[in-house]
Amino acid sequence: MKSNITLIGMPGSGKSTIGVLLAKRLGYSFVDVDIVIQEKTGKLLKEIMAEEGLDGFLKIEDQINQELQAERSVIAPGGSVIYGEKAMAHLKEISRLVYLKLSYKELERRLGDLTDRGVAIRPGMTLRGLYDERVPLYEKYADITISEKDRGPGAVVDELRRIWEQQNRLDPLNPCKKTERENLRRTL
Numbered sequence: 001m002k003s004n005i006t007l008i009g010m011p012g013s014g015k016s017t018i019g020v021l022l023a024k025r026l027g028y029s030f031v032d033v034d035i036v037i038q039e040k041t042g043k044l045l046k047e048i049m050a051e052e053g054l055d056g057f058l059k060i061e062d063q064i065n066q067e068l069q070a071e072r073s074v075i076a077p078g079g080s081v082i083y084g085e086k087a088m089a090h091l092k093e094i095s096r097l098v099y100l101k102l103s104y105k106e107l108e109r110r111l112g113d114l115t116d117r118g119v120a121i122r123p124g125m126t127l128r129g130l131y132d133e134r135v136p137l138y139e140k141y142a143d144i145t146i147s148e149k150d151r152g153p154g155a156v157v158d159e160l161r162r163i164w165e166q167q168n169r170l171d172p173l174n175p176c177k178k179t180e181r182e183n184l185r186r187t188l
Contacts, residue, residue: 003071003072004074004096006075006096007075009138010102010130010134013148015100019032029074034076037060062083065087065090082141088141106149144160144163146160
């Protein structure tokens with residue numbers, strides 16, 4: 001059974017906010033991969049991009065995501081993680097991928113200065129172009145898609161928790177099911 005949840009989506013989709021809340025509700029750890037990258041490199045994301053360029057940043061991001069080890073964690077990688085095929089294969093292997101889907105209009109409302117946020121975007125590309133490029137990739141990799149339309153983080157977390165608990169109850173390899181079966185045998 002995959003014991004982790006990885007949240008994917010555009011910058012500003014709430015991966016960190018929802019991730020922290022979901023981790024608390026499930027009793028899981030929370031891993032913000034952008035912070036892991038900053039810790040491992042000793043630099044802010046925008047500094048890495050300024051020094052290494054977009055391709056250099058994506059290479060660093062891909063490598064760190066490929067090496068990520070976690071158990072019973074909610075993982076929030078950067079929105080550009082979907083460009084790294086090896087990273088995505090690794091995250092898919094260790095977790096269920098949840099796409100936090102936002103409309104373009106809502107994304108535009110939420111985002112401020114893309115440069116200050118450390119958003120991986122090619123020079124001259126618009127936010128609309130970035131959105132149109134990434135959405136099919138998020139949809140391709142997602143095991144679960146959650147629309148955030150007209151809902152706050154609390155409602156999204158409630159739905160994710162319900163889905164996660166329901167899927168784990170149905171999973172025959174779920175360690176909780178094994179414990180329940182053992183307890184049942186002991187009482188009979």
